[in-house]
Amino acid sequence: MTTASLRLALVGAPNTGKTSLFNRLTGSTQKVANYPGVTVERKSGSFTTPEGRSVTVLDLPGTYSLRGRSPDEEITRDIVLGRFDGEAVPDLVLCVADATNLRLTLRLVLELKRIGRPMLLVLNMIDIAKRRGVTIDLERLSQELALPVTTAVAVRKGGVDDLLKRTDEVMARAQEAQAANQWTAPSISDLKAAQREADRIIAAAVTLPTKPDTLTNRIDAVVLHPVWGLIILALILFVMFQAVFSWAQPAMELLSDSFSTLGQWVHDVLPESWGLLQSFLQNGVISGVGSVIVFLPQIIIIFLFILLLEDFGYMARAAFLMDRIMGGAGLHGRAFIPLLSSFACAIPGIMSTRVIDNPRDRLTTILIAPLMTCSARIPVYTLIISAFVPATRVWGWINLQGLVMFGLYAAGITSALTVSAIAKFFLWRDHAPAPFMLELPDYKVPRLRSIAIGIFNRAKAFLYRAGTTILSMMVLIWFLASFPTAPVGAEGPAINYSFAAMIGHALEPLLRPIGFNWQIAVALIPGMAAREVAVAALGTVYSIEGGKEAAEQIGQVLAQKWTLATALSLLVWYIFAPQCASTLAVIRRETGSAKWMVVTFVYMLALAYVASLLTFNLARALGIN
């Protein structure tokens, strides 16, 4: 019995239920972080064996071989080989196999055996295998592989009891199980030989049912049908969007109201003489963090759908259906769902790009995700459109306001695809595009516990960011909008005397060519916190009092003060401009460096400026004033 914690590494091919097993073993002890210097997620947790051994589990990225052709796979290889700086070599390698589908995993097992670490093979989803009539002679399999073999049902309570017991047994004999590392990168003939050996072992130890499972085939006949498949995909997306926008609405309003009540309460509780602290807490901390946390319900719903579809086995199918369509713009089929999520908010969109294995495809998707029209742009678009675009009908039945809104969405999508095609041409010209080759796993009933843990981890990551990076940016923006304070007896709103106003005035000459006055420039600064904040900020600089109903008034004032050319220019600005500090913070975290955050900021700013410049001048040339 040792006091030090045992290190166990989970290794397995994709779709073997490795994550469910990890969730079952470690439950709420999980910690999600990043490996230093790379964007790969490091998931660890712990459990205690029946004999009282404390075990630290590291969930390594899924892989078909130890060749390491992506950063994820390199991490798996380097950690099991003990080559990874800062990670100790695992005491036990737990290789996870899908009991219904041993072919690819057994080849990986044969490769893993060569590293000489104590190893245990666990046949996961044994319940499904039994139900399908797959019989596995465990003793024979163990004999053929010269490895201890156990079974598990990761999604059932008690489904890993035997695995825990076997961990103790294997660890008690760990010394003998250790051997010298003989692993070298396998050649093609090694791979083929290993696959033949794996197939021989399967033939010896596994009896497949005479009648294969046809349910997956029957579902796929519809879901992957060239026409019906796309219709079903569209329907799923429609439901997802309805859910994101309508189910989340009450929760978002509740959160938003709670934060403003809390802010008001803090305001009322503090004495008037503490005006600065009052403003800091109410306008800086509470409303700043509140404006981000308001998106939590949408983020939870998006991830609920993503994780459900992933667990069911549909995500690989969606990638299959969209690959060719997205491929024209140089995007991978798997980029589809992250980009779609970005219509609600770029933050969960960027977070969900983790489903894309290839780092370049993933980066391209992250770069263009902020161009998708997120829900925070809607208040800004609505304000300007309702103030400047008449609600007349075009060709008798199309509402002009709706048409402009549609145009803004279309412009966002078109520009995202164009940027992707350009990035592919300039950034990755010398790199071969990643081929599309992925396993379509059999359909499985999604397991709620695993999904709940997944959502919980995403929500935690989001709140953690809201509490750290985003909070500090909010405080900075509040500081700029509040200092220096207005002199005694000053006229007009206090923000007109702040750094934000100074920056606004300083920026005005730069922004004049695109038709922005200094008031717009000032509003854009707090608008960096979250796009929709610009609406309230415009209200403040034009000294409009009032709460929720103020939007209509702001619109009326703007209609008098701005020309149509300015309004159109601002609309176009909002399609492209990187007006969201939170998104930039997430890009920094997900790409693991400030470089891509700066790249995103600069390219979006440049696009915004050029597009607004063209719009403003074109509008004026056409005599729209």
Place this chain on the structure above:
Amino acid sequence: MTGSSLSPQELEQRLVEMGFVEGARVEILHEGTIRRDPIAVRVDTITIALRRSEAMAVIVE
């Protein structure tokens, strides 16, 4: 000539890793909407989705 962006060695290695080895039974199950690409192929007991440009490298008897 396969039309794939990968070198022949790399492509062969990846196909082998996905279970395309001599003697495996393959069957095309589904085809994509645009130019019937990509395709879903049954390889013994596994279904693999891949583009035709890569699948061209597989010799079927």
